[in-house]
Amino acid sequence: xxxxxxSVDLERRFVRxxxxxxxxxxxxxxxxxxxxxxxxxAGKTTILRCLAGLERPDRGTIVAAGRTWVDAAxxxxxxxxxRRIGYLPQGSAxxxxxxxxxxxxxxxxxxxxxxRDDQVRVLIELLGLQGLEHRRPAELSGGQARRVALARALAxxxxxxxxxxxxxxxxxxxxxxxxxELRTQFARFGTPTVLVTHDRTEALVLADRVAVIVEGAxxxxxxxxxxxxxPVDPAxxxxxxxxxxxxxxxxxxxxxxxxxxxxxxxLRAVSDLGPGSAVLVSLRPEDVLLVPAGHQLAxxxxxxxxxxxxxxxxxxxxxxxxxxxxxxxxxxxxTRQAFDELGAGPGQELxxxxxxxxxxxxxxxxxxxxxxxAG
Amino acid sequence: xxxxxxxxxxxxxxxxxxLLLALGTPLAHWLAFSTRRWRGLVEAVVAxxxxxxxxxLGFYLLLAMGPAGPLGRLTExxxxxLLPFTFPGLVVASVVYSLPFxxxxxxxxFAAVDRSLIETSWTLGRSPLQTxxxxxxxxxxxxFLTAAVLTFAHTIGEFGVVLMVGGNxxxxxxxxxxxxxxxxQALDYDGAAALALPLLVVSFAxxxxxxxxxxxxxxxxxxxxxxxxxAGSAPRPAPAQRWPDAS
Numbered sequence: 001x002x003x004x005x006x007s008v009d010l011e012r013r014f015v016r017x018x019x020x021x022x023x024x025x026x027x028x029x030x031x032x033x034x035x036x037x038x039x040x041x042a043g044k045t046t047i048l049r050c051l052a053g054l055e056r057p058d059r060g061t062i063v064a065a066g067r068t069w070v071d072a073a074x075x076x077x078x079x080x081x082x083r084r085i086g087y088l089p090q091g092s093a094x095x096x097x098x099x100x101x102x103x104x105x106x107x108x109x110x111x112x113x114x115x116r117d118d119q120v121r122v123l124i125e126l127l128g129l130q131g132l133e134h135r136r137p138a139e140l141s142g143g144q145a146r147r148v149a150l151a152r153a154l155a156x157x158x159x160x161x162x163x164x165x166x167x168x169x170x171x172x173x174x175x176x177x178x179x180x181e182l183r184t185q186f187a188r189f190g191t192p193t194v195l196v197t198h199d200r201t202e203a204l205v206l207a208d209r210v211a212v213i214v215e216g217a218x219x220x221x222x223x224x225x226x227x228x229x230x231p232v233d234p235a236x237x238x239x240x241x242x243x244x245x246x247x248x249x250x251x252x253x254x255x256x257x258x259x260x261x262x263x264x265x266x267l268r269a270v271s272d273l274g275p276g277s278a279v280l281v282s283l284r285p286e287d288v289l290l291v292p293a294g295h296q297l298a299x300x301x302x303x304x305x306x307x308x309x310x311x312x313x314x315x316x317x318x319x320x321x322x323x324x325x326x327x328x329x330x331x332x333x334x335t336r337q338a339f340d341e342l343g344a345g346p347g348q349e350l351x352x353x354x355x356x357x358x359x360x361x362x363x364x365x366x367x368x369x370x371x372x373x374a375g
Numbered sequence: 376x377x378x379x380x381x382x383x384x385x386x387x388x389x390x391x392x393x394l395l396l397a398l399g400t401p402l403a404h405w406l407a408f409s410t411r412r413w414r415g416l417v418e419a420v421v422a423x424x425x426x427x428x429x430x431x432l433g434f435y436l437l438l439a440m441g442p443a444g445p446l447g448r449l450t451e452x453x454x455x456x457l458l459p460f461t462f463p464g465l466v467v468a469s470v471v472y473s474l475p476f477x478x479x480x481x482x483x484x485f486a487a488v489d490r491s492l493i494e495t496s497w498t499l500g501r502s503p504l505q506t507x508x509x510x511x512x513x514x515x516x517x518x519f520l521t522a523a524v525l526t527f528a529h530t531i532g533e534f535g536v537v538l539m540v541g542g543n544x545x546x547x548x549x550x551x552x553x554x555x556x557x558x559x560q561a562l563d564y565d566g567a568a569a570l571a572l573p574l575l576v577v578s579f580a581x582x583x584x585x586x587x588x589x590x591x592x593x594x595x596x597x598x599x600x601x602x603x604x605x606a607g608s609a610p611r612p613a614p615a616q617r618w619p620d621a622s
Contacts, residue, residue: 080497087498091489096515104510107499156500305519 003029006160006192010060010070012046018226020216021260026209028065028159031190034208035197038239040163043216044196045164051194052087052162053080065159067212086153086161086191090168092145094137100124100148101133107156119253121185123151126188143174149184154189162194167202178371179205200241204228214237229284230360237282237362243321243331244283250275250361257356263328268303269359285321287358288332290342293349303356326352376569378556379546387462387550395477395526396519402479404507422479424472428480433539435466441538460542465550468540469530476525483509484518486559516591524585528578596598 006026013019018287020043026034036044045370049055050063053069056077062070069078080087094103105120124130127147137145146166153161166182167175183206197203203210204224211221212231229235237245248262258271262281273279293307306332308326320339324330330352344350421554424432437445442508446467447457455618488511496506512519534552541548543557551570558567 052494054497075588080494081500081502083498085498087495089491089495093489093493093495093576094493095496106496106501110500162498355525 003027004065005063006194007061007063007067008047009249010050010062010072010164012043012050012055013058016188017124018043018216019146020046022211022213022218024051024211024218024221026160026192026194028192029154031186031192032208033195033206034209034211035195035203036213037197037200037203037207037210037215039183040198042213044198044213045058047213048162048164048194048196050274051082051160052085053078053132054087055210056111082157086156086158086335088149088161088163090165092137092149094140094145094148095158095317096137099134100129100140103137103148103158104151117321122288123155128150131266141174143178146170146178148186154191157189161191161193162250163193165196165198167197169264182206183238200228212239214239214276218292231362233280233281233362237280240280240361243285243333244281244288244329246328247364248279248281248361250277250279251325256359260361265306265327267306267307267354268356269361270357271361273361273363277316278364279330280364282360283330283354283358285333287354288334288336289353290322290329290332290338290344291351291353292342293351295351296297304354304359305352306352307349310344310350310353313344313346324350324352365373377551377566380549380551380570381573383462383546383548384531384550384552386466387469388527390466391473391530392523392526393447394466394470394478395473396523399474399477399481402512403478404485406478407480407485422475425475427595428533429472429533430539432472433468433536436471436540437583440464459540460544460548462547464547465487465537465541468536469533472533472536473526473529477522477528480518480525481515483532484521488514497600500528520585521589524581528581531578576619 004027006283008025008029009023011019011021015116022043024034025118026032036047038044042173046055050070055071056073059072060070060159061068061072061219064083065320067078068076069083070076100105100118101124104123105116106350109114110118111119127150129144129151131143131150132140134228137148140148150166155217167178170178179202194217195202195206197206207224209222210224212219212227212228214235219236227236231240231242234245246262248260248267250258250271251261251266252259253271253274256270258269258273260267260269260279260281267281271279306326308324308330310322311325311329312323314323316338317335318336320334320336322332322334322339322344324332332352341361342350402417402421406414406421423602438444439464440450441447442451442457446461450456455463458467485537492514494511496510497503501509522588531550533550533553535549537553541550543553545550549557551574555567555570555574558564558570614621
């Protein structure tokens with residue numbers, strides 16, 4: 001890679017606790033947003049704190065734009081003061097004794113007055129904090145406090161922005177509003193960002209790339225849509241919200257299309273796996289379409305027709321999660337309206353449709369055979 | 376009224392308070408944040424004057440400051456003479472005696488400052504010293520006030536250590552408490568009362584004002600040391616306070 005990158009390969013051990021390892025890269029020139037995504041206690045915050053210089057990795061290196069921040073073997077450790085980062089710990093951490101303007105200016109106080117004041121004024125404007133300059137943090141709403149904290153972190157024009165659960169502990173409307181705003185601000189400032197989250201929507205909306213962290217290790221790194229559609233293992237699949245994960249065997253493979261046997265049914269999937277491969281079939285619930293039994297569909301590109309029966313119905317506000325038995329358990333997520341139009345209830349027969357590209361196969365066991373070109 | 380004793384006591388208490396805030400701040404900071412194993416030992420040494428009888432402490436200080444003691448040899452080498460029965464000797468002894476009254480409130484206050492505020496300050500480019508001056512110290516204002524008041528009040532009221540190290544020399548080491556003792560020994564109860572009552576009133580007034588200020592600061596949440604997260608954050612219980620017992 002010709003451009004500037006952040007390259008992380010580290011290990012942090014705890015005396016009474018898990019060992020955290022992380023390995024990933026981030027393109028700094030592209031202003032990429034990477035989400036460290038995983039369940040609570042997986043070690044996401046520890047990795048972020050290592051990047052911020054607040055924790056020392058026991059092994060490994062962190063190199064940012066050609067500068068070594070950490071090299072445990074050589075004892076290199078750049079202090080947080082010298083890393084040019086914008087760090088946002090969980091819950092804003094605004095200085096309670098300083099006003100909004102003083103908080104924003106905190107990281108640039110040493111600079112020449114005109115440049116500093118301009119910078120602070122611009123940030124206060126961009127983040128919609130006009131009129132609040134003289135307030136104390138205790139007089140701000142949760143959403144306003146996060147904006148101030150973001151402005152404070154951005155004021156130093158950081159090389160890298162580090163956000164720990166930027167939307168945690170906010171009420172739902174504020175969280176949604178701020179989530180969209182964060183996305184806008186990321187695009188506007190173009191500051192490369194690493195953020196920690198355990199929230200799927202947050203990862204999907206905010207991150208260009210996702211690093212899935214399970215039990216202290218990075219299991220999968222890739223473009224957000226990719227990781228969510230094609231998890232590499234069952235643990236990742238569960239975390240990215242795959243509801244259906246059933247074992248199967250590849251029976252035939254042709255032109256990049258595999259035919260998989262699952263629970264007595266055959267499914268078509270886009271995959272390079274060869275015949276005989278033991279796989280886990282991973283299906284996202286929103287990729288399952290439900291139609292009445294016997295319904296004739298013309299011109300629909302769905303490749304898989306799965307007749308079955310409804311076993312459970314779980315209303316989730318605007319959406320309904322439907323449990324089906326189609327020879328194997330299958331979960332579907334449909335809109336309330338679509339579900340009502342089906343007039344469906346438990347026990348009813350219907351047909352589930354799934355496009356071949358939405359069927360993701362995770363290879364398990366030793367019988368992994370790469371399909372040798374076109375058959 | 377023994378104005379000489381009052382003036383001497385006020386000077387002593389003021390000097391000791393200033394010196395102890397200066398010495399106690401770094402020591403308290405170290406106690407609040409160090410993870411060293413021998414931190415507990417240092418804490419025990421700092422707290423020792425709380426439990427030792429003043430005569431014991433005074434006795435060892437007298438030995439240390441004497442011509443054969445390490446402190447005495449140091450001051451003689453430096454050409455300062457010997458400290459016992461001098462005003463500077465009294466200051467040194469009082470600093471040791473009141474050490475926990477300054478260090479403990481400061482250490483409690485520093486430790487109660489939200490760690491993430493300190494770390495955020497570092498990531499914003501502030502050195503540890505700048506962070507202390509700009510974040511930790513202002514958020515520990517109540518701790519400084521408590522430390523100063525307790526040190527001042529404790530120094531005004533000390534007796535045993537003064538008697539052991541300073542003796543009873545008018546203008547040099549005869550503090551109010553020694554003067555009161557003197558009067559009582561001479562059965563001059565009126566003279567003793569003339570000194571005792573003001574001491575009681577001043578001590579009570581200073582403590583009452585201090586605790587009222589601190590109580591108000593903690594009650595409104597307006598200027599407390601919690602990190603600001605707007606209205607969304609749950610109130611956190613006040614940190615446990617370990618004030619030394621006023622002996």
